[in-house]
Amino acid sequence: MGPTLILDKSALQSLSKIESFYLHRYFIVNIPPVLIMEILADLKKDDTRATPPKLVSEFAGKLLLGDGCVNGHYQELIRQSLVGNEPKMDGQPVLQGKTVRTSDGEHVILMEETAEEKAIQRWKDGRFEDSEEILAEGWRSITRTMDIEAIQRALRKDFHNIPEIGSPSALLSAVDNLLGDISAQVAVLSWMLVEYGIESNIASKAAQRLQLCGYKSLGELAPYAYYCMRVSVLYYLGLFYRCPFVGTRKTNRVDLEYLFYLPFCNAFVSNDNFHKSVVEPFLRSDQLFVHGEDLKRGLAAVADQWSKLTEAQRKDSWPPDQSGPIILALWGQFCRPRQPEGKNHIPSMTEDEQRELLGRLRPLIEKAQSGTEQIASVQDDDVQFMIRRRSYRLEDPCMCGSGLTAGECCLKDLGRGR
Numbered sequence: 001m002g003p004t005l006i007l008d009k010s011a012l013q014s015l016s017k018i019e020s021f022y023l024h025r026y027f028i029v030n031i032p033p034v035l036i037m038e039i040l041a042d043l044k045k046d047d048t049r050a051t052p053p054k055l056v057s058e059f060a061g062k063l064l065l066g067d068g069c070v071n072g073h074y075q076e077l078i079r080q081s082l083v084g085n086e087p088k089m090d091g092q093p094v095l096q097g098k099t100v101r102t103s104d105g106e107h108v109i110l111m112e113e114t115a116e117e118k119a120i121q122r123w124k125d126g127r128f129e130d131s132e133e134i135l136a137e138g139w140r141s142i143t144r145t146m147d148i149e150a151i152q153r154a155l156r157k158d159f160h161n162i163p164e165i166g167s168p169s170a171l172l173s174a175v176d177n178l179l180g181d182i183s184a185q186v187a188v189l190s191w192m193l194v195e196y197g198i199e200s201n202i203a204s205k206a207a208q209r210l211q212l213c214g215y216k217s218l219g220e221l222a223p224y225a226y227y228c229m230r231v232s233v234l235y236y237l238g239l240f241y242r243c244p245f246v247g248t249r250k251t252n253r254v255d256l257e258y259l260f261y262l263p264f265c266n267a268f269v270s271n272d273n274f275h276k277s278v279v280e281p282f283l284r285s286d287q288l289f290v291h292g293e294d295l296k297r298g299l300a301a302v303a304d305q306w307s308k309l310t311e312a313q314r315k316d317s318w319p320p321d322q323s324g325p326i327i328l329a330l331w332g333q334f335c336r337p338r339q340p341e342g343k344n345h346i347p348s349m350t351e352d353e354q355r356e357l358l359g360r361l362r363p364l365i366e367k368a369q370s371g372t373e374q375i376a377s378v379q380d381d382d383v384q385f386m387i388r389r390r391s392y393r394l395e396d397p398c399m400c401g402s403g404l405t406a407g408e409c410c411l412k413d414l415g416r417g418r
């Protein structure tokens with residue numbers, strides 16, 4: 001398992017099929033739901049260098065290979081955060097699953113394939129549902145008709161001599177001053193409830209929690225919801241102060257949504273200038289912004305060198321020395337140090353070991369199916385078994401880490417139709 005990356009649409013679009021194959025071989029690709037919507041919206045694209053369904057299929061073909069997953073939707077995570085089920089903001093994907101504790105005290109989480117994950121697999125085969133056509137049309141018309149300049153005029157209309165703010169970090173300080181005012185926490189909560197369309201039952205629970213803790217900072221009470229509010233308010237204040245790095249480009253409003261998922265990756269990859277400027281002040285010291293072109297160059301180098309690598313190098317969980325500098329830098333920062341050659345191999349299991357593990361897992365899966373739904377980070381220290389059920393395609397990178405497709409490697413017999 002390599003570092004966790006989130007790519008925006010521009011970065012994903014720039015990768016060739018083979019580059020996205022190696023992307024999934026060496027990284028965990030966390031897919032934010034906004035990326036799925038952006039891809040689906042291409043179904044109604046007028047620019048037809050390729051037919052729209054083919055375009056969407058091609059995009060989908062670069063996703064959910066190997067260990068990829070779709071992160072929980074930010075609105076759901078905000079709801080959870082407001083009622084005290086805080087999603088972990090530790091650079092790992094946050095997924096939804098059923099959880100149980102067995103009589104032996106083992107904590108098990110079972111994650112079924114989500115509706116979004118199933119949809120992506122379907123799109124790879126060029127199959128779309130009618131509702132998805134409607135959704136694509138709706139998304140396109142909303143993003144096209146949004147009048148950002150009118151919002152900017154409305155924000156500024158009662159003010160004169162508004163000063164200028166020169167940098168994204170100065171803008172974020174202004175945001176923190178506004179939201180951090182302890183006497184304004186009730187007002188901030190009300191704004192948040194409207195901004196994210198929070199239902200009344202959750203709203204009253206959140207208000208109760210705020211009252212119970214003596215109206216202290218929402219940042220301590222609901223860290224993730226508060227984080228999202230900082231992102232949204234940065235955008236509004238950026239419009240208010242007419243900051244050039246925020247701008248009134250319609251697509252910025254959509255691009256902003258990627259920032260809601262920033263806490264759930266080690267590195268965010270994009271080719272977009274808006275992203276580059278607004279992401280930087282939100283990055284924790286253990287996170288990176290990576291330019292999409294740099295990642296592409298690194299993956300192209302892997303693809304280029306692959307046929308010249310020894311079998312030991314291919315099986316190594318660490319990327320080969322010939323990978324581009326950004327790939328080695330990401331591994332250097334987020335993974336365990338490289339061991340001498342041959343010691344980084346992803347351990348393989350004998351058939352007996354596989355059978356034994358399956359025998360142990362089956363009753364746990366059965367128990368977990370009657371468990372309660374909850375959100376969980378994929379690296380929860382308290383969880384002994386995290387089981388993900390999902391479809392695997394023969395053209396996906398093999399789970400043993402050989403760098404071959406599953407159909408050429410561990411699922412070879414299936415590939416031959418057996």
Ligand SMILES: [Zn+2]
Nearest residue numbers: 398400409410
């Ligand atoms: Zn294999």
